[in-house]
Amino acid sequence: xxxxxxxxxxxxxxxxxxxxxxxxxxxxxxxxxxxxxxxxxxxxxxxxxxxxxxxxxxxxxxxxxxxxxxxxxxxxxxxxxxxxxxxxxxxxxxxxxxxxxxxxxxxxxxxxxxxxxxxxxxxxxxxxxxxxxxxxxxxxxxxxxxxxxxxxxxxxxxxxxxxxxxxxxxxxxxxxxxxxxxxxxxxxxxxxxxxxxxxxxxxxxxxxxxxxxxxxxxxxxxxxxxxxxxxxxxxxxxxxxxxxxxxxxxxxxxxxxxxxxxxxxxxxxxxxxxxxxxxxxxxxxxxxxxxxxxxxxxxxxxxxxxxxxxxxxxxxxxxxxxxxxxxxxxxxxxxxxxxxxxxxxxxxxxxxxxxxxxxx
Amino acid sequence: xxxxxxxxxxxxxxxxxxxxxxxxxxxxxxxxxxxxxxxxxxxxxxxxxxxxxxxxxxxxxxxxxxxxxxxxxxxxxxxxxxxxxxxxxxxxxxxxxxxxxxxxxxxxxxxxxxxxxxxxxxxxxxxxxxxxxxxxxxxxxxxxxxxxxxxxxxxxxxxxxxxxxxxxxxxxxxxxxxxxxxxxxxxxxxxxxxxxxxxxxxxxxxxxxxxxxxxxxxxxxxxxxxxxxxxxxxxxxxxxxxxxxxxxxxxxxxxxxxxxxxxxxxxxxxxxxxxxxxxxxxxxxxxxxxxxxxxxxxxxxxxxxxxxxxxxxxxxxxxxxxxxxxxxxxxxxxxxxxxxxxxxxxxxxxxxxxxxxxxx
DNA sequence: AGCATGTGTGTAAACGGTTTACTAGCTTGT
DNA sequence: ACAAGCTAGTAAACCGTTTACACACATGCT
Numbered sequence: 001x002x003x004x005x006x007x008x009x010x011x012x013x014x015x016x017x018x019x020x021x022x023x024x025x026x027x028x029x030x031x032x033x034x035x036x037x038x039x040x041x042x043x044x045x046x047x048x049x050x051x052x053x054x055x056x057x058x059x060x061x062x063x064x065x066x067x068x069x070x071x072x073x074x075x076x077x078x079x080x081x082x083x084x085x086x087x088x089x090x091x092x093x094x095x096x097x098x099x100x101x102x103x104x105x106x107x108x109x110x111x112x113x114x115x116x117x118x119x120x121x122x123x124x125x126x127x128x129x130x131x132x133x134x135x136x137x138x139x140x141x142x143x144x145x146x147x148x149x150x151x152x153x154x155x156x157x158x159x160x161x162x163x164x165x166x167x168x169x170x171x172x173x174x175x176x177x178x179x180x181x182x183x184x185x186x187x188x189x190x191x192x193x194x195x196x197x198x199x200x201x202x203x204x205x206x207x208x209x210x211x212x213x214x215x216x217x218x219x220x221x222x223x224x225x226x227x228x229x230x231x232x233x234x235x236x237x238x239x240x241x242x243x244x245x246x247x248x249x250x251x252x253x254x255x256x257x258x259x260x261x262x263x264x265x266x267x268x269x270x271x272x273x274x275x276x277x278x279x280x281x282x283x284x285x286x287x288x289x290x291x292x293x294x295x296x297x298x299x300x301x302x303x304x305x306x307x308x309x310x311x312x313x314x315x316x317x318x319x320x321x322x323x324x325x326x327x328x329x330x331x332x333x334x335x336x337x338x339x340x341x342x343x344x345x346x347x348x349x350x351x352x353x354x355x356x357x358x359x360x
Numbered sequence: 361x362x363x364x365x366x367x368x369x370x371x372x373x374x375x376x377x378x379x380x381x382x383x384x385x386x387x388x389x390x391x392x393x394x395x396x397x398x399x400x401x402x403x404x405x406x407x408x409x410x411x412x413x414x415x416x417x418x419x420x421x422x423x424x425x426x427x428x429x430x431x432x433x434x435x436x437x438x439x440x441x442x443x444x445x446x447x448x449x450x451x452x453x454x455x456x457x458x459x460x461x462x463x464x465x466x467x468x469x470x471x472x473x474x475x476x477x478x479x480x481x482x483x484x485x486x487x488x489x490x491x492x493x494x495x496x497x498x499x500x501x502x503x504x505x506x507x508x509x510x511x512x513x514x515x516x517x518x519x520x521x522x523x524x525x526x527x528x529x530x531x532x533x534x535x536x537x538x539x540x541x542x543x544x545x546x547x548x549x550x551x552x553x554x555x556x557x558x559x560x561x562x563x564x565x566x567x568x569x570x571x572x573x574x575x576x577x578x579x580x581x582x583x584x585x586x587x588x589x590x591x592x593x594x595x596x597x598x599x600x601x602x603x604x605x606x607x608x609x610x611x612x613x614x615x616x617x618x619x620x621x622x623x624x625x626x627x628x629x630x631x632x633x634x635x636x637x638x639x640x641x642x643x644x645x646x647x648x649x650x651x652x653x654x655x656x657x658x659x660x661x662x663x664x665x666x667x668x669x670x671x672x673x674x675x676x677x678x679x680x681x682x683x684x685x686x687x688x689x690x691x692x693x694x695x696x697x698x699x700x701x702x703x704x705x706x707x708x709x710x711x712x713x714x715x716x717x718x719x720x
Numbered sequence: 721a722g723c724a725t726g727t728g729t730g731t732a733a734a735c736g737g738t739t740t741a742c743t744a745g746c747t748t749g750t
Numbered sequence: 751a752c753a754a755g756c757t758a759g760t761a762a763a764c765c766g767t768t769t770a771c772a773c774a775c776a777t778g779c780t
Binding site: 072085092107127 | 434
């Protein structure tokens, strides 16, 4: 970047393509064609123009470009919160892939409020983003389905597309793309891991009926119990949200009501596990010596507390969302509209085999 | 949002203001004026127009709007990485304040690479963002200063402004805003906290000469030692970056070289502390029983490991950056160009008083 | 009644690019 | 040597808004 000479009066206007054309002694169309590169041009002209661009430190006005051309070179991501590791990692993937494709990334947060979600989608629609990626856990009721249908149709009409990321698919008539990951499979695998270690009474932390993410994780938990012929005790499923403090609260309340009637804990995510672990410790119970514990997500808190957990490919989720949306933009023929990414266990040091009988 | 009737042929064009005007039977100027609201209009006309907007599910084209009008309604933030808690929290603050002011937020990541930083700034310049917020630790050499000066001037020329967030100020001739927080003061306070508990040999983890954040934190550490008349031992300052693994590495290497010759650890940030704590534990040393430890940032890993640390107002940093930039846009008269936010200690359970003599 | 005022709406010119129909200047084929 | 075929560059139309300016029409004052 070269400091631009503050010559020719106190001109406060930024440099336009016209200035570049004048400086190079050609027409604006020539400059435009040379800059977009999609046109044969004499090397001499080309270098003249490029020199003018450099000397004037010219950058094109994206607004004008988007207005005249078709595509807007931007992808939008809408999350509950940027600081939640889950969303942050997906956002990182989106941002990475967007940068790779030369697009920029606009983000909006909703705090989980459908009203703000709507407002944000409208904002992205105004901005003519090439795609709008909605990520995360949600209650999948009829209102939700209708809302998403509306978004999808409105965006499709504007040449954009809706991508649902880690959310359940909608009907086949709705023009939305879906990228999911295998919650139920991961939960099944890690529950089996606990069962194989001999645990039979496994506390599930973070049930929340109607919310898609906890719902599909608890489904895996139940399936595993059933397949291992372990009786299912609904009293072992504790309700709560997905924030750290809730994990603390749930364990705290459970232990205040009486001594532990479980040997292992399956936390709906790593943050819950971290909170639960703290509550256990405060009651003199150590993980994994006294209680085994597993989580879900494989995000920062997990490594810090040596937690065995399920790895979720968060960044890949974000990258795939962008890739799918842009591919479909390029070439409309029969691409996947629905992708399911796999999950797998990460073993650390938070599970101990259960001795079948008390020590002699 | 109302589903738009797919009438009148296979018209793939999104609804424009002209369509709305035609539908309502008024001119485009009237629609524009009513929608921007900054103009008197007859109630009858107004409701006609609003009805047309609703029926056609019209949203304005932001590109056209920005091109014609002056301001661009968007705020840009450029960070090293979205997943780092430090950046994520600042970004959250930026996003929050932007939403509050009705702007949207575009993000770019650099991975710490100056080349990508430049490219991203250019992108934001193209986009005509109202301000560009650069956040985070950096080597403050001459190349850096020159680069920032170039950015600032180029942005100012385009009516935008550069905001440096958690970075050192530049010369007074550079048109940039600065929002800092008190690294040195916080480090001084928490070092004093350790000293008051009787610790004399405090290991500093994460020195990195030339990098502004570690530099100003270690300065506070040294000042506190000096003020307490504790001899400064350079051998207690260990070099390293600010990632978790480095904390682990530094402690590991130190303990392999010999038994601990320190009673407390001051980690340059909480993530380093988390890594260091793990390494200590693997050598059978417990925090705080065997070794006291403090960190810096008060970000997620801190609460999980019960770490006494320095609270940094990350979100406030982001919010302030946006507020300053937009205020200056509204009213150019003598606002602060440089704000320093305070920091304070958060006491948890990672420091024990040192017994003056070994136990009998 | 006649003129200054004020209110609400319409017209048309930007805004800064891209795109396309068209023209001028060179080869090239026969 | 002349029509034909390419290339490189030009000029004008357009993208969807905002906004100065003009205009009609009702109202208030003398």
